[in-house]
Amino acid sequence: MYNVRAVLEGRLALTEGLASEFYDCLACRGCESVCPAGVPVGNIMEQARGLITEAKNEGTLLRWAKRFLLSGVLAHPRRLALFMTFARWGDALGLRRLVSAISPALGERAALLPAITPRTVLADRFEPDGKPRKRVALFAGCIASHLFSEVNEATARVLQRNGYEVVVPKEQVCCGALHLHNGLPDTGRELAAKNIEAFKDVDAIVVNAAGCGAALSEYGELLESNPGAKSFAERVVDISAFLVREGFEAPAASPSTKPMRVAYDAPCHLFHAQRVKDEPRELLSKIPGVELVDYREPERCCGSAGIYNVTHYDMSMEVLERKMKDIVPARPDIIATGNPGCHLQLSEGVRRSLLKAEVVHPVVLLDRAYRSER
Amino acid sequence: MRHELDASLIAKLKRGLPPESVLVDPHHVLVYECDGSTAFKSSPDAVVLPRSTDEVAAVVRLCSEYGVPFVARGAGTGLSGGATPSEGGLVISLASMNQILELDLSNRLALCQTGVVNLEISRHVARHGLYFAPDPSSQSSCTLGGNIAENSGGPHCFKYGATTSHVLGLTVVLPDGEVVHLGGPRDSVGYDLVGLFVGSEGTFGIATEALVRLMPTPEAVKTLLAPFRSMEAACEAVSDIVALGIVPAALEMLDQPTIQVIEAGVNAAGYPVDAAAVLLVELDGAAHGMDRMEEEIRQQCDKHGAVSFMVARDAQARARLWLGRKAAFGAMGRLSTDLYVQDGVVPRSRLPEVLVKVGEIAERYRIKVANVFHAGDGNLHPCIPYDGRDADECRRVLEAGREILELCVAVGGTISGEHGIGTEKSDHMGLLFSEIDLDLMRSLRDVWNPRGLCNPGKLFPTSSGCGEAASLGSVAAAPGAWI
Numbered sequence: 001m002y003n004v005r006a007v008l009e010g011r012l013a014l015t016e017g018l019a020s021e022f023y024d025c026l027a028c029r030g031c032e033s034v035c036p037a038g039v040p041v042g043n044i045m046e047q048a049r050g051l052i053t054e055a056k057n058e059g060t061l062l063r064w065a066k067r068f069l070l071s072g073v074l075a076h077p078r079r080l081a082l083f084m085t086f087a088r089w090g091d092a093l094g095l096r097r098l099v100s101a102i103s104p105a106l107g108e109r110a111a112l113l114p115a116i117t118p119r120t121v122l123a124d125r126f127e128p129d130g131k132p133r134k135r136v137a138l139f140a141g142c143i144a145s146h147l148f149s150e151v152n153e154a155t156a157r158v159l160q161r162n163g164y165e166v167v168v169p170k171e172q173v174c175c176g177a178l179h180l181h182n183g184l185p186d187t188g189r190e191l192a193a194k195n196i197e198a199f200k201d202v203d204a205i206v207v208n209a210a211g212c213g214a215a216l217s218e219y220g221e222l223l224e225s226n227p228g229a230k231s232f233a234e235r236v237v238d239i240s241a242f243l244v245r246e247g248f249e250a251p252a253a254s255p256s257t258k259p260m261r262v263a264y265d266a267p268c269h270l271f272h273a274q275r276v277k278d279e280p281r282e283l284l285s286k287i288p289g290v291e292l293v294d295y296r297e298p299e300r301c302c303g304s305a306g307i308y309n310v311t312h313y314d315m316s317m318e319v320l321e322r323k324m325k326d327i328v329p330a331r332p333d334i335i336a337t338g339n340p341g342c343h344l345q346l347s348e349g350v351r352r353s354l355l356k357a358e359v360v361h362p363v364v365l366l367d368r369a370y371r372s373e374r
Numbered sequence: 375m376r377h378e379l380d381a382s383l384i385a386k387l388k389r390g391l392p393p394e395s396v397l398v399d400p401h402h403v404l405v406y407e408c409d410g411s412t413a414f415k416s417s418p419d420a421v422v423l424p425r426s427t428d429e430v431a432a433v434v435r436l437c438s439e440y441g442v443p444f445v446a447r448g449a450g451t452g453l454s455g456g457a458t459p460s461e462g463g464l465v466i467s468l469a470s471m472n473q474i475l476e477l478d479l480s481n482r483l484a485l486c487q488t489g490v491v492n493l494e495i496s497r498h499v500a501r502h503g504l505y506f507a508p509d510p511s512s513q514s515s516c517t518l519g520g521n522i523a524e525n526s527g528g529p530h531c532f533k534y535g536a537t538t539s540h541v542l543g544l545t546v547v548l549p550d551g552e553v554v555h556l557g558g559p560r561d562s563v564g565y566d567l568v569g570l571f572v573g574s575e576g577t578f579g580i581a582t583e584a585l586v587r588l589m590p591t592p593e594a595v596k597t598l599l600a601p602f603r604s605m606e607a608a609c610e611a612v613s614d615i616v617a618l619g620i621v622p623a624a625l626e627m628l629d630q631p632t633i634q635v636i637e638a639g640v641n642a643a644g645y646p647v648d649a650a651a652v653l654l655v656e657l658d659g660a661a662h663g664m665d666r667m668e669e670e671i672r673q674q675c676d677k678h679g680a681v682s683f684m685v686a687r688d689a690q691a692r693a694r695l696w697l698g699r700k701a702a703f704g705a706m707g708r709l710s711t712d713l714y715v716q717d718g719v720v721p722r723s724r725l726p727e728v729l730v731k732v733g734e735i736a737e738r739y740r741i742k743v744a745n746v747f748h749a750g751d752g753n754l755h756p757c758i759p760y761d762g763r764d765a766d767e768c769r770r771v772l773e774a775g776r777e778i779l780e781l782c783v784a785v786g787g788t789i790s791g792e793h794g795i796g797t798e799k800s801d802h803m804g805l806l807f808s809e810i811d812l813d814l815m816r817s818l819r820d821v822w823n824p825r826g827l828c829n830p831g832k833l834f835p836t837s838s839g840c841g842e843a844a845s846l847g848s849v850a851a852a853p854g855a856w857i
Contacts, residue, residue, distance in 0.1 A: 037705060
């Protein structure tokens with residue numbers, strides 16, 4: 001932070017060495033939760049990384065890879081769909097094995113991604129069960145809607161079940177979090193403007209991915225000049241916070257025939273950035289058969305941190321190792337977490353530590369419980 | 375003057391230490407340009423992070439050989455510019471020397487490397503029912519070495535004494551690189567060299583290991599909070615509580631601006647934001663008789679018109695009350711970009727009038743002041759938030775600071791309670807000492823540090839006499855400028 005200030009004051013040159021150190025930060029924002037002065041570290045880090053892009057002070061390959069994947073593909077739903085189709089074919093043809101053979105380092109990173117399955121396309125409207133309570137919109141996400149379509153379906157069903165009409169605006173795009181975190185604020189702002197427009201007619205914008213929720217809830221600061229930005233940000237709410245605050249029906253059945261030891265691992269962008277701390281645990285505690293287990297520092301970063309586990313693989317795995325050292329002694333059957341990045345990272349942690357546990361989004365567990373009632 | 379470091383010196387340092395322990399890049403050395411008092415900046419030419427006494431000694435010998443000034447640094451939480459490299463040269467960071475080497479439980483002693491974080495000592499020995507008593511507000515990050523250099527206090531030093539009362543022995547690297555051992559567990563013969571070293575502000579050498587005293591965790595603790603309608607009433611209550619003969623473990627006061635800024639942040643402690651002042655009192659010791667003490671304190675607070683009187687229910691509630699107080703300086707970051715913390719001491723009985731006058735000074739210089747202080751010791755901490763980029767504001771802040779210290783001395787107090795003189799107050803030593811006194815102290819320093827390479831520019835007035843305005847203005851200085 002001191003270096004960022006010095007750069008902004010013109011006292012320090014933004015060299016390539018310094019730029020690379022700005023990217024060593026996980027941007028988990030854990031420091032914000034304990035900062036007595038309330039320094040918005042995440043925001044400052046985003047701005048600093050924007051400066052790096054402006055100064056073109058990072059490796060050419062990295063710069064172009066980011067531009068292509070984040071701004072070129074992720075930011076455009078149709079291109080992303082096409083890309084994912086190619087990726088699926090590639091996966092089926094053994095592309096990952098080929099990559100590993102050519103470059104083991106790239107292969108390790110590719111192994112973090114789950115098997116790519118065809119996406120089930122989400123309906124754009126879900127009718128409420130019983131008397132309608134409210135109309136809410138679901139933010140479906142970009143890559144998560146491909147890799148984790150199950151979470152979106154579960155979210156919609158859980159909302160339906162609790163009497164909400166759910167709409168999924170077609171014009172919505174990626175939230176821009178990865179762009180903002182990686183020095184592409186212009187793309188981030190373009191995406192924000194599109195989302196503000198897409199969601200202008202709904203009361204609540206329900207999000208099931210912590211990283212997206214954090215970015216969406218900060219549109220007010222990102223696009224100060226956009227008249228709809230502040231109201232958009234205020235309507236953004238994480239699914240667990242929404243259900244707990246508005247009240248939801250406790251399921252009558254357990255999703256499993258056996259009691260489940262559940263470890264809730266708090267995504268940084270839910271706990272630190274959105275300050276949603278207790279709600280996911282409260283939601284889980286209402287599910288029959290769930291026993292929440294405690295372990296050291298569930299609010300400490302797992303090392304996923306967006307694309308950090310790809311760009312800083314070794315450091316990320318060190319952070320993950322520490323996380324698993326804390327989780328394993330609690331002997332969970334389920335690790336619950338509400339963010340796609342953390343989900344993938346913790347799945348890798350489970351694989352590495354030979355733990356027999358499933359990584360699940362809390363809302364998926366709730367949905368399973370509802371569906372076990374019948 | 376700036377010391378252009380000889381390339382062969384850097385090469386020798388890199389041979390003796392792991393390469394990542396020698397920092398020379400501009401953005402690496404820049405963060406060592408100041409401590410917690412951001413007003414006083416001066417960048418080192420290089421920073422080294424040794425891991426043992428031998429490595430420190432090797433680095434110091436090289437400095438001595440090349441005639442390069444050096445200063446030891448812990449966590450950089452100091453508030454007087456004590457670990458700022460006033461004349462450039464080398465910063466020797468002890469941050470990697472954070473090991474607790476030996477515990478002697480039966481004699482309640484711990485041998486620690488001095489880069490250990492203060493609170494880590496207490497955490498380490500808590501399971502044995504022991505703790506390390508000095509508790510500066512920065513204790514979750516400040517290091518033992520810094521506490522030794524500044525003879526740091528803390529809220530609980532009202533009862534238990536400052537750092538000097540808790541250090542029995544030291545391993546010191548003298549400014550020529552020689553390693554000596556001072557004091558020890560049973561040493562009371564001859565000159566008290568440990569006592570002399572503690573509080574010498576890094577001008578005698580570098581303490582690398584310390585044998586410290588551990589205290590048994592008290593049987594009972596009570597934390598009390600009393601809000602008042604005026605500072606004056608709260609101060610009078612303090613004087614009367616002390617006059618009863620009760621020795622609370624801590625007697626702290628926070629004024630309204632401080633309360634409000636704490637309550638706005640993540641460490642909100644539940645202090646009433648409409649109170650003019652709150653008194654935070656802690657009692658510790660034997661459980662027997664504690665209820666009676668609490669009652670006597672309650673009576674004194676009532677007598678002076680306390681709005682209410684709260685007793686923390688359990689350890690968690692006590693911790694919350696203390697966290698607010700201890701993070702007070704940090705919370706001031708909500709008010710402005712920079713903070714100047716004063717450290718004057720006055721006789722307890724003069725607290726009310728001094729606080730009124732501090733307010734008048736602030737008004738005259740058009741600055742804000744928030745007071746949070748160790749009322750039991752009469753140790754004031756007027757906090758002045760300011761914007762370091764505004765040269766005129768910097769000048770007003772420093773002038774007001776000097777006037778506050780003059781006021782403290784005029785009522786029979788002193789210019790520092792626990793933060794040290796460092797760079798910040800070196801030009802104010804004349805308020806307390808004559809040139810003869812200062813010469814005597816200089817000659818004492820010269821016995822330890824004859825060439826003046828070890829932490830130069832500290833404690834004593836500089837020949838120019840008034841470099842202050844320049845120091846504060848350095849925030850806006852051009853890159854690489856030397857001030």
